[in-house]
Amino acid sequence: MAKIAVIYYSATGTVHKIAEQIAKGAEDAGAEVRFRRVPELAPAEAIASNEGWQQHVTEVNPHVQEATIDDLDWADGFAIGSPTRFGLPTSQLKQFLDTTGGLWAEGKLVGKLATAFTSASTAHGGLESTVLAISNTFYHWGALILPPGYSTPELYAAGTPYGITQHTGDLTEGTTAAANAQGKRLAEYAAKLAGAPVSA
Numbered sequence: 385m386a387k388i389a390v391i392y393y394s395a396t397g398t399v400h401k402i403a404e405q406i407a408k409g410a411e412d413a414g415a416e417v418r419f420r421r422v423p424e425l426a427p428a429e430a431i432a433s434n435e436g437w438q439q440h441v442t443e444v445n446p447h448v449q450e451a452t453i454d455d456l457d458w459a460d461g462f463a464i465g466s467p468t469r470f471g472l473p474t475s476q477l478k479q480f481l482d483t484t485g486g487l488w489a490e491g492k493l494v495g496k497l498a499t500a501f502t503s504a505s506t507a508h509g510g511l512e513s514t515v516l517a518i519s520n521t522f523y524h525w526g527a528l529i530l531p532p533g534y535s536t537p538e539l540y541a542a543g544t545p546y547g548i549t550q551h552t553g554d555l556t557e558g559t560t561a562a563a564n565a566q567g568k569r570l571a572e573y574a575a576k577l578a579g580a581p582v583s584a
């Protein structure tokens with residue numbers, strides 16, 4: 385059974401919804417899944433200035449365990465997501481990624497599967513640059529990047545070969561199917577790799 389960590393930041397819930405569907409796809413494929421959010425770092429007054437952000441922080445975040453670097457150490461594969469902020473991942477996600485230096489130094493992330501996902505409010509407002517920016521970290525970890533590509537009918541239809549993406553708000557049927565498909569692929573390939581360790 386593959387061990388999959390789905391780790392994300394979400395302010396107003398869209399990335400949270402993608403994360404849920406990736407986790408569902410992985411679970412349906414038989415994986416053990418840790419579903420985790422990174423800590424919220426924004427000041428209370430900034431959160432309170434946005435009704436959707438405040439609602440997510442108050443009503444959803446308390447039900448999701450915070451990520452730790454042990455989740456990365458434990459997992460055979462990860463899906464890591466963040467909303468787009470000026471074409472980049474959020475500082476909240478970056479702060480979490482920047483705590484992985486110890487695992488990196490020990491080589492503990494080498495050879496694990498990794499895939500990224502995001503959301504933005506506009507069609508060409510930095511979705512792909514955000515996915516690629518998250519993936520830069522995967523290169524440094526020596527992780528094996530598993531992009532959606534056009535590898536299944538659902539992922540072909542979604543047309544998000546770099547990583548699952550969705551506009552702000554509720555997920556479309558297409559994004560839901562694509563996120564499920566990518567979670568399933570992540571679980572299946574992680575199980576294959578876990579069953580066939582590479583000699584050093």
Ligand SMILES: Cc1cc2nc3c(=O)[nH]c(=O)nc-3n(C[C@H](O)[C@H](O)[C@H](O)COP(=O)(O)O)c2cc1C
Binds near residue numbers: 398
């Ligand atoms: C400071 C800030 C910067 C943003 N930058 C972008 C951007 O570059 N392009 C874009 O399309 N949307 C941008 N957005 C919108 C968010 O990426 C978008 O609403 C996203 O769906 C939020 O995801 P969430 O609901 O998971 O928090 C920005 C939002 C904020 C608050």
